Amino acid sequence: xxxxxxxxxxxxxxxxxxxxxxxxxxxxxxxxxxxxxxxxxxxxxxxxxxxxxxxxxxxxxxxxxxxxxxxxxxxxxxxxxxxxxxxxxxxxxxxxxxxxxxxxxxxxxxxxxxxxxxxxxxxxxxxxxxxxxxxxxxxxxxxxxxxxxxxxxxxxxxxxxxxxxxxxxxxxxxxxxxxxxxxxxxxxxxxxxxxxxxxxxxxxxxxxxxxxxxxxxxxxxxxxxxxxxxxxxxxxxxxxxxxxxxxxxxxxxxxxxxxxxxxxxxxxxxxxxxxxxxxxxxxxxxxxxxxxxxxxxxxxxxxxxxxxxxxxxxxxxxxxxxxxxx
Amino acid sequence: xxxxxxxxxxxxxxxxxxxxxxxxxxxxxxxxxxxxxxxxxxxxxxxxxxxxxxxxxxxxxxxxxxxxxxxxxxxxxxxxxxxxxxxxxxxxxxxxxxxxxxxxxxxxxxxxxxxxxxxxxxxxxxxxxxxxxxxxxxxxxxxxxxxxxxxxxxxxxxxxxxxxxxxxxxxxxxxxxxxxxxxxxxxxxxxxxxxxxxxxxxxxxxxxxxxxxxxxxxxxxxxxxxxxxxxxxxxxxxxxxxxxxxxxxxxxxxxxxxxxxxxxxxxxxxxxxxxxxxxxxxxxxxxxxxxxxxxxxxxxxxxxxxxxxxxxxxxxxxx
Numbered sequence: 001x002x003x004x005x006x007x008x009x010x011x012x013x014x015x016x017x018x019x020x021x022x023x024x025x026x027x028x029x030x031x032x033x034x035x036x037x038x039x040x041x042x043x044x045x046x047x048x049x050x051x052x053x054x055x056x057x058x059x060x061x062x063x064x065x066x067x068x069x070x071x072x073x074x075x076x077x078x079x080x081x082x083x084x085x086x087x088x089x090x091x092x093x094x095x096x097x098x099x100x101x102x103x104x105x106x107x108x109x110x111x112x113x114x115x116x117x118x119x120x121x122x123x124x125x126x127x128x129x130x131x132x133x134x135x136x137x138x139x140x141x142x143x144x145x146x147x148x149x150x151x152x153x154x155x156x157x158x159x160x161x162x163x164x165x166x167x168x169x170x171x172x173x174x175x176x177x178x179x180x181x182x183x184x185x186x187x188x189x190x191x192x193x194x195x196x197x198x199x200x201x202x203x204x205x206x207x208x209x210x211x212x213x214x215x216x217x218x219x220x221x222x223x224x225x226x227x228x229x230x231x232x233x234x235x236x237x238x239x240x241x242x243x244x245x246x247x248x249x250x251x252x253x254x255x256x257x258x259x260x261x262x263x264x265x266x267x268x269x270x271x272x273x274x275x276x277x278x279x280x281x282x283x284x285x286x287x288x289x290x291x292x293x294x295x296x297x298x299x300x301x302x303x304x305x306x307x308x309x310x311x312x313x314x315x316x317x318x319x320x321x322x323x324x325x326x
Numbered sequence: 327x328x329x330x331x332x333x334x335x336x337x338x339x340x341x342x343x344x345x346x347x348x349x350x351x352x353x354x355x356x357x358x359x360x361x362x363x364x365x366x367x368x369x370x371x372x373x374x375x376x377x378x379x380x381x382x383x384x385x386x387x388x389x390x391x392x393x394x395x396x397x398x399x400x401x402x403x404x405x406x407x408x409x410x411x412x413x414x415x416x417x418x419x420x421x422x423x424x425x426x427x428x429x430x431x432x433x434x435x436x437x438x439x440x441x442x443x444x445x446x447x448x449x450x451x452x453x454x455x456x457x458x459x460x461x462x463x464x465x466x467x468x469x470x471x472x473x474x475x476x477x478x479x480x481x482x483x484x485x486x487x488x489x490x491x492x493x494x495x496x497x498x499x500x501x502x503x504x505x506x507x508x509x510x511x512x513x514x515x516x517x518x519x520x521x522x523x524x525x526x527x528x529x530x531x532x533x534x535x536x537x538x539x540x541x542x543x544x545x546x547x548x549x550x551x552x553x554x555x556x557x558x559x560x561x562x563x564x565x566x567x568x569x570x571x572x573x574x575x576x577x578x579x580x581x582x583x584x585x586x587x588x589x590x591x592x593x594x595x596x597x598x599x600x601x602x603x604x605x606x607x608x609x610x611x612x613x614x615x616x617x618x619x620x621x622x623x624x625x626x627x628x629x630x631x632x633x634x635x636x637x638x639x640x641x642x643x644x645x
Contacts, residue, residue: 190583191582194592195596197592218586223592261586262544270545
């Protein structure tokens with residue numbers, strides 16, 4: 001079918017039970033989230049938000065590590081929890097993951113080669129040893145590594161940047177349609193970060209691989225992605241093309257976030273001051289009705305404390321969940 | 327000329343390993359003047375945290391100080407008695423360690439933790455102490471009621487503000503902050519940077535801010551030192567340095583920062599930092615430098631020299 005999306009997330013909700021000593025409760029880590037990524041054209045979609053926004057939970061849901069409380073995840077139109085065994089194997093091949101800590105993904109006792117040979121064996125990508133070697137050197141070349149630099153070495157002998165590139169090479173081996181990348185550069189030094197982001201851009205343009213890029217860092221989101229979703233406490237606040245959302249944000253929360261990103265230029269320092277909360281908004285005092293950002297919002301209205309705003313289509317390709325725009 | 331508060335001269339700090347020492351801080355000199363915010367930037371493993379430990383004489387084995395002087399208002403912190411050093415730490419120089427928000431004692435209320443730091447150095451009545459703690463909390467934008475809370479009741483950003491309040495408790499002249507904003511959400515990060523700037527105006531103190539985050543540096547520091555592989559490669563006025571970085575490494579580092587406000591193609595720096603057990607001869611950036619001069623840069627180590635007013639660079643391109 002031609003009009004199916006690559007990934008479609010429908011009313012996705014994930015509730016975790018919190019078993020505190022003092023309180024028992026439920027935390028809605030992901031709260032009725034819907035979005036999609038197109039099939040026809042490779043795109044990089046950023047899922048941005050602060051800690052506790054639910055962005056990593058969405059990644060784990062899409063990768064099938066955890067089951068949604070309600071809602072669906074469709075891959076090319078098929079519900080990932082209703083797939084046949086064959087469909088699931090294909091899904092696991094076509095949707096790959098890269099994580100924040102490029103050290104944790106390696107077994108320190110094994111040479112890094114193993115990370116590349118295992119998927120070849122598991123998914124029977126090569127018919128001979130020779131073919132396997134060719135695949136590996138192609139994949140390493142694509143991510144800008146030379147075989148003799150990295151093969152035969154142990155993880156601790158490589159830099160974080162090299163290790164993260166090997167993880168991208170590993171994902172590339174499987175010719176995926178989508179890579180879910182959860183904070184892939186946040187532990188990488190600045191001088192090496194740019195080259196990892198450039199590898200992502202290359203994989204998109206040359207090999208038609210889409211990315212779901214999960215990050216708290218809006219500057220790298222601007223650099224690498226086409227579209228962005230900004231989340232707050234489990235809900236989407238704003239969604240649209242990155243060049244619009246990050247340049248002219250609509251939602252007061254997104255405005256506050258962007259205003260707080262430090263500009264790397266001493267001549268453009270913050271002029272106004274911000275006040276941090278004097279005492280914390282704890283999960284108990286969380287807005288159960290109304291807008292989740294209500295307690296912190298500078299433009300709040302009476303309505304906002306009572307009615308939760310829907311994610312509404314306010315411009316051609318932009319969506320905002322805020323009563324100011326409804 | 328403002329008075330020099332801290333003068334670090336030819337500081338050398340190594341880590342012992344079975345093969346060869348790791349030359350983490352290798353002949354580093356710089357100074358901090360009164361009421362100044364000095365930034366120390368550089369990537370992981372460049373020696374910036376080792377530098378902080380060494381200044382405070384907190385470096386633990388296998389780390390050791392091999393040479394140099396750390397002159398604080400004229401007296402060498404590396405030579406004074408342990409007893410005197412303890413008097414200086416906290417009272418005159420305080421320290422905000424890396425991931426310090428996780429370093430608070432989980433079973434002590436905030437007031438006890440801040441109180442302890444004060445009582446150890448000053449004789450003060452109970453009433454005065456309570457007032458002092460409340461004032462400190464207010465000065466970092468927290469409610470006085472936070473005093474009665476335990477660390478687990480506070481968010482990471484609030485705990486970091488408590489740690490800053492503790493560092494300010496005894497009115498020190500110098501505060502050394504090691505990655506004070508890393509791992510905090512961006513809005514909180516901005517609030518913390520604002521607080522570090524306030525320290526200067528409120529306490530009339532100097533701050534050394536160590537962070538790899540160049541954008542955070544750009545927002546608050548007066549002067550900036552850039553470290554690479556155990557050495558300072560460039561130091562100067564922050565405005566000037568960001569506008570016109572001279573050392574090829576500083577240039578690369580500044581041009582590798584993505585910006586939210588403009589989309590420009592970023593170039594990474596090819597190659598990787600050297601193993602500090604066997605750094606390359608000559609300039610340590612030689613293997614990665616786009617402007618290297620073979621036969622010179624890989625033979626002669628460039629010294630940190632003044633190339634224009636208040637700008638020191640360690641590079642053979644500028645002599």
